[in-house]
Structures are given as C-alpha cells and as structure tokens.
Amino acid sequence: xxxxxxxxxxxxxxxxxxxxxxxxxxxxxxxxxxxxxxxxxxxxxxxxxxxxxxxxxxxxxxxxxxxxxxxxxxxxxxxxxxxxxxxxxxxxxxxxxxxxxxxxxxxxxxxxxxxxxxxxxxxxxxxxxxxxxxxxxxxxxxxxxxxxxxxxxxxxxxxxxxxxxxxxxxxxxxxxxxxxxxxxxxxxxxxxxxxxxxxxxxxxx
Amino acid sequence: xxxxxxxxxxxxxxxxxxxxxxxxxxxxxxxxxxxxxxxxxxxxxxxxxxxxxxxxxxxxxxxxxxxxxxxxxxxxxxxxxxxxxxxxxxxxxxxxxxxxxxxxxxxxxxxxxxxxxxxxxxxxxxxxxxxxxxxxxxxxxxxxxxxxxxxxxxxxxxxxxxxxxxxxxxxxxxxxxxxxxxxxxxxxxxxxxxxxxxxxxxxxxxxxxxxxxxxxxxxxxxxxxxxxxxxxxxxxxxxxxxxxxxxxxxxxxxxxxxxxxxxxxxxxxxxxxxxxxxxxxxxxxxxxxxxxxxxxxxxxxxxxxxxxxxxxxxxxxxxx
Numbered sequence: 315x316x317x318x319x320x321x322x323x324x325x326x327x328x329x330x331x332x333x334x335x336x337x338x339x340x341x342x343x344x345x346x347x348x349x350x351x352x353x354x355x356x357x358x359x360x361x362x363x364x365x366x367x368x369x370x371x372x373x374x375x376x377x378x379x380x381x382x383x384x385x386x387x388x389x390x391x392x393x394x395x396x397x398x399x400x401x402x403x404x405x406x407x408x409x410x411x412x413x414x415x416x417x418x419x420x421x422x423x424x425x426x427x428x429x430x431x432x433x434x435x436x437x438x439x440x441x442x443x444x445x446x447x448x449x450x451x452x453x454x455x456x457x458x459x460x461x462x463x464x465x466x467x468x469x470x471x472x473x474x475x476x477x478x479x480x481x482x483x484x485x486x487x488x489x490x491x492x493x494x495x496x497x498x499x500x501x502x503x504x505x506x507x508x509x510x511x512x513x514x515x516x517x518x519x
Numbered sequence: 520x521x522x523x524x525x526x527x528x529x530x531x532x533x534x535x536x537x538x539x540x541x542x543x544x545x546x547x548x549x550x551x552x553x554x555x556x557x558x559x560x561x562x563x564x565x566x567x568x569x570x571x572x573x574x575x576x577x578x579x580x581x582x583x584x585x586x587x588x589x590x591x592x593x594x595x596x597x598x599x600x601x602x603x604x605x606x607x608x609x610x611x612x613x614x615x616x617x618x619x620x621x622x623x624x625x626x627x628x629x630x631x632x633x634x635x636x637x638x639x640x641x642x643x644x645x646x647x648x649x650x651x652x653x654x655x656x657x658x659x660x661x662x663x664x665x666x667x668x669x670x671x672x673x674x675x676x677x678x679x680x681x682x683x684x685x686x687x688x689x690x691x692x693x694x695x696x697x698x699x700x701x702x703x704x705x706x707x708x709x710x711x712x713x714x715x716x717x718x719x720x721x722x723x724x725x726x727x728x729x730x731x732x733x734x735x736x737x738x739x740x741x742x743x744x745x746x747x748x749x750x751x752x753x754x755x756x757x758x759x760x761x762x763x764x765x766x767x768x769x770x771x772x773x774x775x776x777x778x779x780x781x782x783x784x785x786x787x788x789x790x791x792x793x794x795x796x797x798x799x800x801x802x803x804x805x806x807x808x809x810x811x812x813x814x815x816x817x818x819x820x821x822x823x824x825x826x827x828x829x830x831x832x833x834x835x836x837x838x839x
Contacts, residue, residue: 351611352594352601353664357526417814422803430799480799483662484709485609 317386324390328397329373331365332404355413362408365483366401367492373398374471374499381506392448395467399441405426406438430480437473440466468503471496524567541615562614572612572741577733579651579671586727586825587655591731593666595735597808602742603660604761606695606702613704614742621701621741621762628747632768642746645678646732653736654751655727658759658819659791661777661811665805670750671733676724684720688768692717693749693760695789716760717773717787718751719829725827730763753822755789786839790830791820795839 323388335358341348351357373394380387414421444464446452453460475493482489602615626642655669679691697713699705705712722728729750732739739745744761751758757777767773777785784798793803793816804813819826828839 324649352597353611353807354807356664406733413806413813417804418812419805425802427796428799485707487707 318387321390325393325416328369328394331361332401335361335404353407358408359405359413362401362405363478364488366398366405367478367489368396369401370467370470370474371492371499372493374467374496376494378499378502389440396445396448397509401446402441433473434477434479435455437470437477440473444470448499468500471500533696549780554779555759562835570723576736577651577671577736578648578740579653579733580735581653584652584654587653588667588821589655590655590657590667591809592655592669592735593808598666598668598734599740599742600814601808601813603756604704604742604744606704606714606762607742608704608710609709615704615740615751618741621745623741623762626746626764628763629765630682630767631772631825632763633685633688634768635685637682640682642732645681646673646730647677647748650677651732653730655749656727656729656750657694657804658750658752658756659816661755661757661785661797661802663800663802663805663816665807665816665820668809670729670731670734670807671736672729672731672747672750674726675730676726678730679723682766686833689720690717690769691723692718692765692767692769692773693763694765694767695760696762696764710780713764714760714776715773715779716749716758716759717769719772721829722751722826725826725829727822740810753791753819753826757785758789788830788835788838790835790836790839791827792818792839793822794818795836 334423338350339354339358342350342354353370359432373391376387376391394462394469410416424433425435444466445458447463456463475489475496479486479489479493529815600615601611602614604612604618607614628640628642628645629638630640630645631637651671651674652673653669653671655667657663657665658668677807684691693716695714696702697705699712718728729752731744731750732747734743735828739748741762744759744763747763748761749759749763756776775785775787775789777789778787791802796802802816805816806813817823
C-alpha cells in the first residue's frame with residue numbers, strides 16, 4: 315500500500331522538471347514572459363541534458379541502496395532508468411528540431427565530425443535500446459541476454475558525463491561532480507563484484 | 520552610400536520596457552498579482568532597489584552612421600539579460616543579477632607601454648563625450664548566437680590618437696577590472712583573471728572598432744561592460760572586452776584570456792568565419808536572439824567588405 319503510494323510520488327517527482335519545462339515552453343510559444351532565457355533552444359539543451367544525467371545518477375544509486383538495506387529500492391529502477399532516457403530523448407528532440415530545425419546536413423556532420431557529439435549519439439542509441447527492452451515481456455523473451463544487455467548502463471555512466479563535460483564551455487564544475495559520482499557508483503559495483511569472486515574462490519572476506 | 524531610414528518595425532526608444540521595471544520584473548509581477556483589484560495604481564508604486572543605478576540617457580550624434588546595419592535591433596531586455604561576463608559568473612543571467620552594484624564612477628584607465636602619453640586617465644579625459652556616435656552592429660558570439668545592438672561610443676582610433684603610441688607599438692592590449700569583491704566570478708578560476716584581450720594596431724585603428732560607453736541611447740549597464748567596453752563587430756564577441764581599466768601598447772602579441780585557457784579552440788584573431796568551425800561545434804550558422812531558427816553566419820560577420828583587406832594573404836584556418 316505504502317509502496318504503491320511512494321511509487322506514485324516518485325513518478326510525479328521525476329516528471330516535475332519536464333512539467334516545468336512544458337509550462338515555460340507554453341509561455342515561450344505564446345510570447346509571454348518565460349524563464350528559458352533569451353536563447354531558449356540552448357537553455358533547453360542544457361536543462362534536459364543535465365536532468366538526464368542527474369536521473370541516471372539516481373538510477374545507478376538504487377542498487378547500492380538495496381545492498382545497504384533499502385529492500386524495495388530495486389523496484390524503482392525501471393522507472394528511474396526510463397525517466398533518464400525520457401530526458402535524454404527530450405534533449406535529442408530539442409537538438410534535432412528546435413535547435414537545428416532538422417537541418418540534416420549540419421546534424422550529420424556534427425555527429426560524424428565532433429567526438430563529443432558522437433559520444434552523445436552512441437549514448438542515445440544505448441538509451442533507446444535499454445528503454446525498448448525494459449518491459450516485462452522483453453525480460454522474459456531475452457532471458458539471460460537481458461541481464462547482459464542491461465549492463466550497458468555502466469557504459470552510459472561513462473559516456474554520458476564525458477559527452478556533457480566535452481560540450482560545456484567554461485565552467486565544468488557541475489559536470490565534473492556528476493562524473494565523479496558516477497565513477498564512484500561504478501567502483502562500488504566493481505568492488506562488490508571482486509569481493510564476490512574472492513568469496514567464490516573459497517576465501518573468507 | 521548607405522542611407523539609414525527608420526523602418527516601420529523599428530522600435531522607438533520609448534516603446535522599450537523601462538529597465539528598472541524590467542530588472543524588478545518578478546517583484547513587479549508578484550506585486551501585480553498581490554495588488555489584484557488595485558491594479559489602477561501607477562507603476563512607481565513598485566519599490567526600486569536604491570543601489571541600482573538608474574539608467575542615464577546619453578547625448579550623441581543622431582545622424583545615422585554609414586557603418587550601421589538596418590537590421591532589427593535585438594530587444595533591450597534580451598541584450599541586458601543574456602550576457603557572457605564570466606567576472607560575475609558563467610550563467611548568461613549572472614551578470615544582470617550580480618553586476619548591478621558595480622562602482623563605475625570614478626573610473627580610471629591606465630595607459631602604458633610603447634606610448635608617448637602614458638598615465639592614469641579618468642575615463643572622461645580619454646573619451647570625449649561630445650563626440651559620441653551611434654553604431655548599430657551585429658554581434659556574433661563564439662557560441663553561435665547573435666544580436667543586433669545600437670552601441671554608443673567613439674572610434675577606438677580616436678582614443679589611440681589621443682595617447683599617441685610610438686612606432687614600436689604593434690599591438691594593443693586591454694584589461695578588464697580585477698576586483699573579486701565586486702566581481703564574484705573572479706573568485707573561481709574558470710579563466711585566468713584579469714580578462715585580457717588584444718588587437719593588432721591596424722585592426723584597432725579600423726573605423727569599425729569602437730569604444731562603447733552606451734547602448735540603446737543610454738549608458739551601458741554593468742552587465743554589458745560599463746562604463747567602457749570594446750566593440751569589434753567582425754570578431755567573435757569575446758574579443759569585445761568589457762569594463763576596461765588598462766590599455767597597453769605592446770610590441771609582442773598579447774595572449775588573450777580565452778586563447779590562454781583553450782588554445783586549440785580560441786585564437787588571437789577570432790574573426791567570425793563560417794568555414795572554420797570551433798572544434799566542438801559548427802560556426803556555419805547562428806541563432807539570432809529573438810528568431811526561432813538558425814540563420815547562416817556571414818564571413819567577418821558581414822563586415823568583409825570593410826575588413827577583409829586586413830587579412831589578405833593570411834591563412835584564416837591557421838590564424839583563427
């Protein structure tokens with residue numbers, strides 16, 4: 315009962331940044347005062363990108379939290395992961411449509427020529443694959459492969475902050491912080507994995 | 520010869536939102552909501568921060584300048600809230616928020632180097648207020664956005680002539696105020712403070728190069744580089760250094776701040792060039808602030824006819 319309620323709260327919380335953005339965009343398109351700065355497309359790029367990485371961090375925090383004793387943490391994993399992908403898609407749509415007006419010549423050149431953007435594109439493809447295969451039905455169908463496939467999120471934990479770090483001009487404090495947190499979350503997993511191996515080999519920890 | 524006529528869509532200055540009102544827009548809206556039925560109260564009922572210097576109108580030559588573009592001005596509100604002025608923070612809105620208490624009077628400028636009349640000049644001794652003219656220029660930021668701004672100032676050449684550089688002077692170097700007390704952004708090391716920019720002497724003497732003290736008919740706001748800034752419209756915006764406190768005449772090419780911070784990405788010349796991309800983004804197009812889609816970027820920001828000869832024979836890919 316409580317769990318269902320908490321889940322609903324989490325669902326709404328994770329949607330809040332997008333709802334705010336939608337509200338502001340409504341003002342923008344209605345020529346009303348808004349908070350998207352004088353260059354809304356650029357603002358939306360940064361805003362959606364930052365929320366994607368923040369929610370990716372939330373997603374990757376859930377497993378360590380479950381090890382620490384929060385039993386139901388794992389049941390939030392899919393929702394959080396899908397939200398991270400959702401903000402990444404908004405980021406992508408804004409880049410394609412609002413920012414470049416589907417100018418495919420420029421976009422293709424950007425993706426092929428600029429490593430920072432190529433990395434973002436790879437991350438976007440991974441996020442799409444993970445989103446599509448996130449359903450219960452896909453879990454059944456893919457079986458053991460599903461687990462392996464979804465380990466690609468560890469790749470995202472590297473690609474996403476690198477993409478962000480490379481795209482930012484000037485102040486890289488925030489992105490560096492996110493990069494360090496993600497690195498820490500990966501190291502925790504590596505540590506646990508190695509400790510598990512060590513025990514399997516018959517040693518006491 | 521260009522004849523400048525006011526187009527029907529040209530906003531007259533009195534149609535622009537008063538900036539006190541703009542700066543306090545949130546308070547204004549809150550107050551407006553609270554007042555509700557009492558909305559018949561006149562605007563001055565809204566409290567104004569006493570520390571914020573009110574805008575001062577400037578007197579300038581009203582004759583349209585041959586270098587002025589007839590394109591539509593960027594909205595004053597956008598030009599005063601969307602700025603790169605890392606001395607106050609890296610967000611575009613930081614300077615509009617944090618620069619308002621910058622003390623701009625008195626303001627002195629140190630002139631040194633290979634110059635006949637070095638010294639500490641009061642700003643009014645260096646910039647003759649009776650000679651002010653309006654120049655409506657395109658401004659192209661290296662981040663691929665642009666504005667059209669009616670600046671008020673005097674040609675940089677006039678100031679150079681006043682202090683008389685020696686023949687040894689090949690470059691001019693500018694420095695922004697360094698005062699972390701007033702400029703909170705300088706407490707972090709995003710750039711190596713103080714901000715430095717420079718020009719080759721022939722670039723500096725070009726009639727397009729302007730020392731601006733105002734825009735939109737008024738004195739510069741602190742976020743736009745008060746009390747005096749450079750405007751070099753054929754170069755990326757970061758060359759147009761703000762709040763200048765030092766002008767030096769040098770034999771060697773000055774190392775400008777952005778080049779120092781990322782030499783692969785920002786050069787000394789920084790001429791607007793749609794064919795030479797920034798390593799991380801394309802410079803082929805730009806977003807004109809206020810327009811929805813990007814428009815093509817013009818070579819030398821559209822000032823090629825006037826400035827291309829300064830760079831004849833130079834490889835602009837190498838000297839970006």
